Amino acid sequence: MAQINATPTSRPVLLVLALALVVLLCYGMRVAFEKPGTALKAEMLASAGAGTSFTLEDGARIPGTGNILVEDELVAVQRVTAEGSPVNSGILLLNNQHTFKVVERGAAGTKVTNHAAGASVKEPGTLFFPENFASFGDEVDELFYLILWITGIAFILTEGFFLFCVFSFWAKPGMRAHHLHGHHTLELVWTLVPAIILVALALLQAGMWKSMKMEIPLADSPDVFEVQVAAQQFQWNFRVAGSDGKFATPDDVPSVGELHVPVGKKVRVVQRSIDVIHCFFLPNYRVKQDVVPGLAVPVWFDTSRAGRFPIMCAELCGLGHTKMGGTLVVHETADFKTWLEKESTLWTSENDGQDRPDWSGASSKIWWWWDQHDVGVHYQGEKTNR
Ligand SMILES: [Cu+2]
Numbered sequence: 001m002a003q004i005n006a007t008p009t010s011r012p013v014l015l016v017l018a019l020a021l022v023v024l025l026c027y028g029m030r031v032a033f034e035k036p037g038t039a040l041k042a043e044m045l046a047s048a049g050a051g052t053s054f055t056l057e058d059g060a061r062i063p064g065t066g067n068i069l070v071e072d073e074l075v076a077v078q079r080v081t082a083e084g085s086p087v088n089s090g091i092l093l094l095n096n097q098h099t100f101k102v103v104e105r106g107a108a109g110t111k112v113t114n115h116a117a118g119a120s121v122k123e124p125g126t127l128f129f130p131e132n133f134a135s136f137g138d139e140v141d142e143l144f145y146l147i148l149w150i151t152g153i154a155f156i157l158t159e160g161f162f163l164f165c166v167f168s169f170w171a172k173p174g175m176r177a178h179h180l181h182g183h184h185t186l187e188l189v190w191t192l193v194p195a196i197i198l199v200a201l202a203l204l205q206a207g208m209w210k211s212m213k214m215e216i217p218l219a220d221s222p223d224v225f226e227v228q229v230a231a232q233q234f235q236w237n238f239r240v241a242g243s244d245g246k247f248a249t250p251d252d253v254p255s256v257g258e259l260h261v262p263v264g265k266k267v268r269v270v271q272r273s274i275d276v277i278h279c280f281f282l283p284n285y286r287v288k289q290d291v292v293p294g295l296a297v298p299v300w301f302d303t304s305r306a307g308r309f310p311i312m313c314a315e316l317c318g319l320g321h322t323k324m325g326g327t328l329v330v331h332e333t334a335d336f337k338t339w340l341e342k343e344s345t346l347w348t349s350e351n352d353g354q355d356r357p358d359w360s361g362a363s364s365k366i367w368w369w370w371d372q373h374d375v376g377v378h379y380q381g382e383k384t385n386r
Helices: 010-047 137-168 184-204 206-214 333-351 364-372
Strands: 053-056 065-070 073-079 098-105 224-232 235-240 253-256 258-262 266-273 278-282 287-291 297-302 307-313 326-331
Touching: 137 184, 137 206, 184 206, 224 258, 224 278, 224 364, 235 258, 235 326, 235 364, 253 258, 253 333, 258 333, 266 278, 266 287, 287 297, 326 333
Parallel strands: 224 266, 258 326
Antiparallel strands: 053 098, 065 073, 073 098, 224 235, 235 253, 266 297, 278 287, 278 307, 307 326
């Protein structure tokens, strides 16, 4: 291994350079995460008048015309280039990039109408949480930031002490190291203080844990909407009950990658995995729950606002893990009713009135498997997986 031949005077310089490099790396990460989305948002807010064109990163989900969310404002946009066509002086951008022009802009808090429910711009990158829409989300964020403060202060204190020692006790010719053999008071302090903090945090979050993970709304309540999630390498399969409100009947609506729910409901999510451990993650709803093979794991969140939100897999589940995303579509009540009736009719005819659904397409076997193999393992000790 190459050895850095540092003289005593050059060592502090090397150390400062190394620290500067770390700071630079952190700053680079921040820029890499935050810049694209924020810049697009700022650009759109500054100049989104009718006729203005933008290139959206997540344009593939807008079918020609749609609404996009900029800050709290809905902006109606229209695709001006065909899907996948070259934009910007013949450079073929990635398939999911398209140019859109703004056709209408609503004031903050209002909605742009006359357009089909559209897509939201890809959330701007951030090192922190995206906007919260869950009723328990603020509590989750408070706990997160409290822990971040505690660990941040501990980090600065310990690293500060470490640097102080490095500089103050730098080797000098003729100076011998001095050995210490333990210090009972110190050891008691650095054991007890973290222990007290951990117990305090555990007590502090107990109520939140109970409401998020233990008091999962039951499907038979009228304000609850149940969905089924079958995780698979590498896609999310969803199923909602059709117009009859019952699962495992021919009018059930299966989907891949897009989960449709009505606004203003508690959404009860029952999840199973057909292969490895996945993790159902809704960043905007502060929901993150492992999906474990052999278990039916319930989780819930409430929807207070219509829109489109990202779904991710937060468990490294194989080579395609990073592509295992999806979209949560929260519909207005009437809009959802229309959607469900349409899909329900479509799937009923697809299944041709058979007793057991004949799921066509890629997810056919999954829902057959789900209905045939009952697993009743829940936090709540409920017996059924439906
Ligand atoms: Cu996964």
